[in-house]
Amino acid sequence: MHLTLEFGGGLELLCGSVKTHSVDVKSEPGEHELKMRDLLSWTKSNLIKERPEMFMKGNTVRPGVLVLINDCDWELCGGLDTELEEKDVVVFISTLHGG
Amino acid sequence: MRGLRSPPTLVFRFQTPVSTTVARTTSNYLGETEMGSKGVWSGSSDAHLLGEIERLKLEKEELESRIRLLQAQLKPQGAAGEEQSASCSLSPLSCPPINGTALTGLSLEMIHRYGRHLLLPDFGVEAQLKLSRSSILVVGAGGLGSPVAMYLAACGVGCLGIVDSDIVELNNLHRQIIHTEAYIGQSKVKSAASTCHAINSSIKLVEHREALQVVNALDIVSKYDIVVDATDNLPSRYMISDCCVLLNKPLVSGAALGLEGQLTVYHHNGGPCYRCLFPNPPPAAACQRCSDSGVLGVVPGVIGCLQALEAIKVASDVGEPLSGRMLLFDALSSRIRTVKIRGRSPLCPICGENATFTREVFQSFDYENFTQSPMSDKSSNSLDLLPESSRISSKEYNKIVNNGEPHILVDVRPAHHFKIAAMPNSINIPLSILETNLSTIDSALKQADQDSGRCADLYVVCRRGNDSQRAVDFLSKNGFPMAKDIVGGLQSWARDVDHSFPTY
Numbered sequence: 084m085h086l087t088l089e090f091g092g093g094l095e096l097l098c099g100s101v102k103t104h105s106v107d108v109k110s111e112p113g114e115h116e117l118k119m120r121d122l123l124s125w126t127k128s129n130l131i132k133e134r135p136e137m138f139m140k141g142n143t144v145r146p147g148v149l150v151l152i153n154d155c156d157w158e159l160c161g162g163l164d165t166e167l168e169e170k171d172v173v174v175f176i177s178t179l180h181g182g
Numbered sequence: 183m184r185g186l187r188s189p190p191t192l193v194f195r196f197q198t199p200v201s202t203t204v205a206r207t208t209s210n211y212l213g214e215t216e217m218g219s220k221g222v223w224s225g226s227s228d229a230h231l232l233g234e235i236e237r238l239k240l241e242k243e244e245l246e247s248r249i250r251l252l253q254a255q256l257k258p259q260g261a262a263g264e265e266q267s268a269s270c271s272l273s274p275l276s277c278p279p280i281n282g283t284a285l286t287g288l289s290l291e292m293i294h295r296y297g298r299h300l301l302l303p304d305f306g307v308e309a310q311l312k313l314s315r316s317s318i319l320v321v322g323a324g325g326l327g328s329p330v331a332m333y334l335a336a337c338g339v340g341c342l343g344i345v346d347s348d349i350v351e352l353n354n355l356h357r358q359i360i361h362t363e364a365y366i367g368q369s370k371v372k373s374a375a376s377t378c379h380a381i382n383s384s385i386k387l388v389e390h391r392e393a394l395q396v397v398n399a400l401d402i403v404s405k406y407d408i409v410v411d412a413t414d415n416l417p418s419r420y421m422i423s424d425c426c427v428l429l430n431k432p433l434v435s436g437a438a439l440g441l442e443g444q445l446t447v448y449h450h451n452g453g454p455c456y457r458c459l460f461p462n463p464p465p466a467a468a469c470q471r472c473s474d475s476g477v478l479g480v481v482p483g484v485i486g487c488l489q490a491l492e493a494i495k496v497a498s499d500v501g502e503p504l505s506g507r508m509l510l511f512d513a514l515s516s517r518i519r520t521v522k523i524r525g526r527s528p529l530c531p532i533c534g535e536n537a538t539f540t541r542e543v544f545q546s547f548d549y550e551n552f553t554q555s556p557m558s559d560k561s562s563n564s565l566d567l568l569p570e571s572s573r574i575s576s577k578e579y580n581k582i583v584n585n586g587e588p589h590i591l592v593d594v595r596p597a598h599h600f601k602i603a604a605m606p607n608s609i610n611i612p613l614s615i616l617e618t619n620l621s622t623i624d625s626a627l628k629q630a631d632q633d634s635g636r637c638a639d640l641y642v643v644c645r646r647g648n649d650s651q652r653a654v655d656f657l658s659k660n661g662f663p664m665a666k667d668i669v670g671g672l673q674s675w676a677r678d679v680d681h682s683f684p685t686y
Contacts, residue, residue: 091512092442093470102515133614137468147464149508151521158524174521176510178460181439181472181559182326182414182482 092177309498325482326412333490335378345390357479417549423456443485453505588634
């Protein structure tokens, strides 16, 4: 499944300072659908190069990270259980506090 | 935060142009008198001075009687003689109905000043009137707060409050455009109010020269209709949001760091509060600060301008405020994306249906402990990782250099920091790649051993003395037990040894 993953608010530092990643993610053998929980673990093992604890805590993203699926808060789409579709754009953004 | 011990609230007084002129005249006058006292003091100049004093006294009396006359004319409308107080309650003062303009409720001067607003079909007289009757509190007079306060003053909000305890520093000026060099060392709030007054002397300005904290937040925020969060740290953001929920005030929240910015309006039109979105604070290590990570000056400027816009929309009830949505700004790619965010959470501990968060709880809540980060951009928790024997002061290191004792100095700052300034003969191996570059240290040490015929020592330095401890901790466990860190890093070197060493 072709997806675009974007990292912002400093999270890009965890994946070689690259903000946009065009990726091809295979769903688990025997499963037809790809859910957000699968994408998170795929991302952690394939894109995150350092300090994985700055990306995930337990089985979800760490506090202070917003997840957006096609410009919509994942809490409005089903969170970890959201089923992804071809060409979806998933954004991981760390909240900023500076000023 | 640096606290300025000054009265908690000060109503801004007319300052700059008038007082400067007066001061100059006075000093000229004193100068003349001084010259006179040096010997040219004669009966005739005495008489001349007395005559001049009499003439000015008469002029003063005439001016005073004219002022009384004008005040009497104003009194029936309840406008004059009223003392400005720290509260932001707005009397009809802000929009006195004067001859022929009672129809709109805007004064002649207001129609002239805000004419371009009034020409907008989507804004017009009604929105301008609402704006002129609104009161807005800007928390933070920094990079975000600068354009916010300047635009809110310029556009004619009835009352503008600014709260901050910081003082203006040279390294603020690249982004905090409300301040000028002349105000370095002075209160940011005083400086900001002076600029706002210079832009628009017809609005009410309230100076709060103190940090917003749980002990004063309810009192200060309650005096305003709308709050703008222009702060630079995480605990303040939670505190301001909680306070706004308790007092039912809309909160225009902006943030900027590096080359990115974020903006949304909390607790407005059924939208979420900060805690609905971020019920748990991020780990302290994820909280980057402008003073550590840097920020391009114009980035908070862009977000601050947008905050001013959202505050104006909320105050004047025009358009669709950014509630339930968040604007994300990426300066490098020139992209602005607006995303839909969750609504108010029924389970939110602050604004949810069964929330038990009260003013009493708020006033005793420890936000710094909750977020594990300080209520300031500046103070960073200094690490204490190493035993005394693995540490050395910058002064002691200076002796080692002067005595020519064989050693190598490893600077573990990121490469772009090293380019700003570095100690002579230091080797740059950033902490992030230290693990894979131990061989570099090893061969440098061997070379130093060879050159001196003695056993060379290993010292590690960074900007403030935290990363150098982490590096020494790692090195001592990986084959370099003699490694020592320089306490306080380059900051301490510049402060205690070499005053000409650049600090940033």
